[in-house]
Amino acid sequence: MYTESPVVCLTIARTVADVARVVNALFLLLYEGGGSNSLRLLTPHGGPLEPEQCDAVWWLKELRRIEFHDLDHGDPTESRRKWRQYGKTLVAMGLNHVPSTPEEFALLQRRLYEGLVAVLRRALASLPLPSA
Structure with missing residues (x-):
């Protein structure tokens, strides 16, 4: 999957399946890629960020849950x-309903990428880098 990630991440999502592939590739790269199933960007794991600074990573986790865990399975409560949390995630991403058209899937992907870029920029800004 890691070798497929760059290609998948450059795909413009037009369907639910496209979104699922992009989300899964990014999740594996950013979250599970650090090993021990933990987000290495977080201070408890040696990273420079606090959990509240990683909002788009939590969006990613929520979007992945939709694909791999049936929200309607189990206890109705x-x-x-789960559906309320999914709705909150979409609102946090600037979306007001569940995407259903190619344009809406592409917008979800764009918002996710913008959020992840912001998280990575915060991480970069927090790192002590040598001056050029």
Whole structure:
């Protein structure tokens, strides 16, 4: 999957399946890629950021949950809670409903990328880099 990640991430999402592939590739790269199933950008794991500075990574986790864990499975109360959380994630991304058209899937991808770029910029700004 890691060798496929760059190609997948350059795909413009037009379908649910496209979004799922992009989200999974980014999740594996940014979250699981550090090993131990933990986000290495976080201060408890040696990184420069606090959890509240990694909002787009949490969006990524939530979007991945949609693909790999049926939100309607199990207890109805838990299912409603999962759908509410998914809705909150979409709102945080600047979306007001579940994407259903190629343009909306592409917009979701764009918002996700913009958020992840912001997280990575915060991490970069926090690192003590030598001056040029």
